[in-house]
Amino acid sequence: MHELSITESLVSAILERVEGRVQTVTLVIGRLSGLVPDSVRFCFDVCTQGTRLEGAALDIIDIPGRVRCLTCDVELELPDTILLCTCGSANVDIVGGQELRIKNVEVMV
Amino acid sequence: MVTDLGGAQEHGDSDHGHPPDHGNDHPHSHGHDHPHDDGAAADPVRHVPDTRLVELEYDVLAKNDLLAARNRVWFEDRGILALNLMSSPGAGKTSLLERTIRDLSPELMLSVIEGDQETLLDAERIRATGCRVVQINTGSGCHLDADMLARGLRSLDPPSQSVVFIENVGNLVCPALFDLGERSKVVIMSVTEGDDKPLKYPHMFRAADVLLLNKLDLLPYVNFDVERCIGYARQINPGIEVLTVSATRGDDLDRWYDWLRHRVTAAA
Numbered sequence: 607m608h609e610l611s612i613t614e615s616l617v618s619a620i621l622e623r624v625e626g627r628v629q630t631v632t633l634v635i636g637r638l639s640g641l642v643p644d645s646v647r648f649c650f651d652v653c654t655q656g657t658r659l660e661g662a663a664l665d666i667i668d669i670p671g672r673v674r675c676l677t678c679d680v681e682l683e684l685p686d687t688i689l690l691c692t693c694g695s696a697n698v699d700i701v702g703g704q705e706l707r708i709k710n711v712e713v714m715v
Numbered sequence: 716m717v718t719d720l721g722g723a724q725e726h727g728d729s730d731h732g733h734p735p736d737h738g739n740d741h742p743h744s745h746g747h748d749h750p751h752d753d754g755a756a757a758d759p760v761r762h763v764p765d766t767r768l769v770e771l772e773y774d775v776l777a778k779n780d781l782l783a784a785r786n787r788v789w790f791e792d793r794g795i796l797a798l799n800l801m802s803s804p805g806a807g808k809t810s811l812l813e814r815t816i817r818d819l820s821p822e823l824m825l826s827v828i829e830g831d832q833e834t835l836l837d838a839e840r841i842r843a844t845g846c847r848v849v850q851i852n853t854g855s856g857c858h859l860d861a862d863m864l865a866r867g868l869r870s871l872d873p874p875s876q877s878v879v880f881i882e883n884v885g886n887l888v889c890p891a892l893f894d895l896g897e898r899s900k901v902v903i904m905s906v907t908e909g910d911d912k913p914l915k916y917p918h919m920f921r922a923a924d925v926l927l928l929n930k931l932d933l934l935p936y937v938n939f940d941v942e943r944c945i946g947y948a949r950q951i952n953p954g955i956e957v958l959t960v961s962a963t964r965g966d967d968l969d970r971w972y973d974w975l976r977h978r979v980t981a982a983a
Contacts, residue, residue: 608858608889616775624769627847640892640918687917689951696950708773715765 609641613649615657616708629695630664630712637687638703644666662711671703723730772867779893782861784971786896789868793875796982799895801919803912804885807929809837811903811962812880816844819972823979824877828867830859830884837882847871858889861896870965876983878975887916898982905930913951920951925958927971932961 612631620628631650635641643666654660671684684690689698754768766889790797796961800808809829817824829837838850849871851863873879881897883890893908902923904912907930913920920926926948928941945957960967 608892611856611858611860612775612892615778616773619773619775619778620771621772623771629766640888689917689921697953706775708771708775710768710770710772712766712768715767 609645610640610649610653613646613653613685614640617653617657620659620708620711621657624711624713626658626715628659628711628713630663630665630709631659631669632665632709634667634669634705634709635705636671636703636705637684638671638689639706641706642680647658667709669703671704672701673698673708741762745857756941776892779861782865782895783896786861786865787898788896790879790896790898790982791863793873794983795873795875795877795879796979797879797881797895797897798978799881799883799890799897799900800903801883801890801900802885802889802905802921803887803908806908807883807962808882808885808903809840810928811929811960812882813840814962814965814968815971815975816841816846817973820846823975824874826871826873826879828859828864828871828879828881830863830882832856832884833896833909834920847873851958853884857884857886858893859883859895860893864895865943878977878979887912887919891916891919891922899924899979901925901927903929904944906934906939906941908939910940911947913944913948918976919952920948920955921950923955925956925974928957928959929962931959931966932964959974 616633619696620631633646635646636642646666647664650664656660659703671687672681673684673689673690674681675691675693675695676697676699678691680691680693681701682692684703689700690696691698717935751931756949800812802808812827829841829848829850830853831837831850832853832855834852835850837933838848841848849867851859851867853859853863859881868879871879881895900923902919902925904926911913928944934941941959948955948957956974958967958970962968962972
């Protein structure tokens with residue numbers, strides 16, 4: 607459950623960067639990032655207890671995987687997390703979907 | 716963990732699982748998809764009290780990646796070859812290390828960082844070979860991170876021009892995400908596991924530079940197709956190097972040792 611330590615680090619990153627009570631946190635989680643959004647939600651509630659983030663809503667923007675096929679030189683969006691071009695080649699470069707980013711936070715003024 | 720998940724359900728009856736009394740009436744719920752950055756504060760009904768949006772655009776793994784980069788420089792400055800060994804529990808990481816240390820310690824300086832949730836058992840096995848070793852217990856953590864490794868290295872204090880084996884926590888999921896600053900990632904798998912494991916744990920097999928398939932001596936007793944397994948691994952990671960060995964009987968360990976010697980020369 608790496609989501610726990612990752613969520614801990616994102617909570618402390620927010621606490622270090624913003625003042626005041628946080629109402630909403632928006633994360634960007636790519637489908638190839640290796641993070642399960644539902645686990646992050648669970649950990650977020652645990653990790654924010656007793657902090658200025660307690661009770662904050664968590665929005666997660668989902669980014670599908672994108673690859674460039676090195677066999678047929680086409681870029682495509684993946685329907686799942688399997689790195690396979692429609693031509694059948696697995697020789698692909700990941701060009702999107704590995705994001706794991708705090709986009710923004712909404713804080714009380 | 717099962718008990719914990721039950722706890723999540725307990726307050727997951729509301730739309731987004733937060734305690735209901737969080738002192739504001741913001742309209743957000745999990746899974747909604749409207750944007751926040753288009754003048755939301757102009758709506759007095761929806762935002763009491765007023766809020767402001769702070770753009771962070773912060774990469775969550777940035778801190779680990781920074782520390783990993785420091786570790787990498789530290790290794791390079793000393794000509795140390797660091798290898799991150801990962802596998803599911805029981806694939807034979809510690810047995811492989813014991814055998815490797817016995818066979819190679821006359822010619823190479825070797826030391827080990829052992830990662831486990833609890834106990835000093837693996838470190839004691841390594842210490843019995845006469846090799847320098849430090850145990851890191853991660854407690855509830857399921858992987859080593861770059862900061863834990865940096866602390867372990869301070870205590871291990873490996874000599875220049877040596878090899879540091881980092882035996883990660885037995886887990887095919889989480890360790891794949893955390894760069895430690897190693898030169899190469901080695902994933903170890905045994906023939907007593909399913910040959911479809913590369914497809915089931917693609918992150919790990921994609922991240923690895925080498926697949927070391929262990930316990931070849933048990934092949935007659937299990938239903939495991941070596942070629943199929945290698946095919947799956949290359950489907951996930953076309954560039955992955957594959958070595959098949961038996962750490963206990965010694966099959967083909969020379970290929971693993973040659974791979975190591977080659978990397979040691981490159982790192983020095």
